Amino acid sequence: MSVNSAKVPFSLLKLLQVWIIMMCTGPIMSENNWDDINNSTNYILSPAFDDIFTREIHASLGQTLLLPCTVRNLGNKVVSWIRSKDLHILTSGRHTFSSDRRFESVHTDSSGDFWGLRIRGALVSDMGQYECQVNTEPKMSLAISLIVSVSGYRNSQEEMSNSKWVSQALIKGPSTVYVQNGSPVTLSCEISPLSLQSGVHRLFFTSTAKPLVRWLHNGEELSFEFTKDNITVETEYKDKDQRIFSKIRLSAVSTLDSGQYTCMQPSVKPDSVKLIVVEAEHSEAMQRDYPITMESSGQNRISIASFVTILLSLCLLIIIL
Numbered sequence: 001m002s003v004n005s006a007k008v009p010f011s012l013l014k015l016l017q018v019w020i021i022m023m024c025t026g027p028i029m030s031e032n033n034w035d036d037i038n039n040s041t042n043y044i045l046s047p048a049f050d051d052i053f054t055r056e057i058h059a060s061l062g063q064t065l066l067l068p069c070t071v072r073n074l075g076n077k078v079v080s081w082i083r084s085k086d087l088h089i090l091t092s093g094r095h096t097f098s099s100d101r102r103f104e105s106v107h108t109d110s111s112g113d114f115w116g117l118r119i120r121g122a123l124v125s126d127m128g129q130y131e132c133q134v135n136t137e138p139k140m141s142l143a144i145s146l147i148v149s150v151s152g153y154r155n156s157q158e159e160m161s162n163s164k165w166v167s168q169a170l171i172k173g174p175s176t177v178y179v180q181n182g183s184p185v186t187l188s189c190e191i192s193p194l195s196l197q198s199g200v201h202r203l204f205f206t207s208t209a210k211p212l213v214r215w216l217h218n219g220e221e222l223s224f225e226f227t228k229d230n231i232t233v234e235t236e237y238k239d240k241d242q243r244i245f246s247k248i249r250l251s252a253v254s255t256l257d258s259g260q261y262t263c264m265q266p267s268v269k270p271d272s273v274k275l276i277v278v279e280a281e282h283s284e285a286m287q288r289d290y291p292i293t294m295e296s297s298g299q300n301r302i303s304i305a306s307f308v309t310i311l312l313s314l315c316l317l318i319i320i321l
Contacts, residue, residue, distance in 0.1 A: 045073045047134050049142045050113065056145045058260055059122045060272070066106060066176050067117040067144050068276070069132035077134050079115040081105070084129040084143070091117060122148050167193050167242075168269040171261075176274040179253050187273060189213065189263035191244040213246040216262040222248075253277050 050070035059065045071079055080092040081103075090098045091105035106116035119126060127148045134140040172188045179185045191213065213235050215222050222231060235246040244265075250257055258277045264270035 045075065047074050047077050047136055047140060048072050049132075049140065055143070056147065057274070058147050058149065059119075061122060061124065061148060061150050063122050064118065064120045064175055065122055065146075065274075067119070067130055067132075067146065068176075068178075069115050069117070069142055069144075070113045071115060071132075071134055071140075072113055074113070074134070077136060080133045080135070081117040082131040082133055084131055090130075119146075122146075124148050124150065167191050167265070169263045169265070169271040171263055171271045171273045173273065176276060178276050178278055181254060181277050181279050182252050184249065184251050185253055185275070186247055186249045187261055187263075187275075189215075189246045189248075189271065191246070191263070191265060191268055193242050212265075213244060214264050215246075215248050216260075216264065217257075218259040219262075 048071070050072055057065060057067060067081070069079065069081075071077075078093045081090045082088070083090055088098065090096065090103045094105050094107055096103060096105055102120040104118040104120070106118050107114065115132065117130060117132075127146055129143050129145050132142040132144070169189055169191045172190065177185065177187075213233070215233065230251045232249050232251075233246065234249075235244065237244055246263060248261070248263075253275075255277050258275055260272050260274055262270050262272040
């Protein structure tokens with residue numbers, strides 16, 4: 001009788017020990033820990049503009065241009081482009097809502113973060129501010145100003161036929177070039193006669209008189225010998241068909257190299273491209289964008305783990321006693 005009565009309290013004690021362990025660990029792991037991690041993750045993955053592009057775009061009349069906008073961690077949100085002067089929605093996601101077919105949504109970046117607005121044949125009336133918006137609460141907005149210049153390399157057809165131009169320059173490739181910081185880039189320019197009428201193109205240059213090709217950066221002529229050690233220029237003259245090929249190479253670009261590059265000569269209709277230097281996507285960029293968030297979330301995880309360890313130790317101490 002005494003043996004059976006001793007076994008019953010022992011079994012109840014074991015059940016009590018199991019119940020204490022479940023009560024100590026269950027609520028912590030199922031609620032506090034996971035909720036905290038989920039909340040931290042949701043905060044880190046909130047949409048954010050990758051504001052590394054220029055806030056001001058310069059274009060010439062008739063030029064096709066691209067307004068850039070990069071949004072990280074977009075999730076299920078939508079990027080829209082708004083024209084500020086009349087609050088007209090031009091694009092939303094991949095869809096274009098403007099009746100003007102010159103406007104087009106561009107989403108071609110492999111990472112899926114790039115949402116640009118392409119404008120074909122820029123007009124003076126296009127000048128103004130455009131906003132890249134994300135439908136968060138409250139709304140996120142990134143404003144970019146567009147300046148359209150009447151003078152430039154892509155003007156009206158009347159100016160194209162103006163007799164003051166005996167030749168025209170053409171920089172190969174897109175009108176806007178994106179290059180990672182520290183990478184090399186080469187811009188190639190071809191200068192050719194506007195007309196093949198007899199006597200016109202022969203006056204362009206001769207074997208003994210060859211005018212230099214001028215490269216401008218944001219309207220200022222580059223001095224390759226003294227000011228820019230990282231820039232080299234190669235120029236080749238083709239006497240037979242009166243064509244000139246010039247290449248400018250930047251060995252390692254920096255943000256200071258961003259801007260408009262123009263290829264020109266006297267009596268030559270110039271051409272220009274926009275160079276935008278972007279930062280490479282490394283882990284340092286994430287640490288730069290979210291230093292407080294990443295650190296605080298790590299501290300939260302450490303504090304929760306320490307709390308669980310202390311509580312389990314107390315439970316074991318109760319069981320042993």
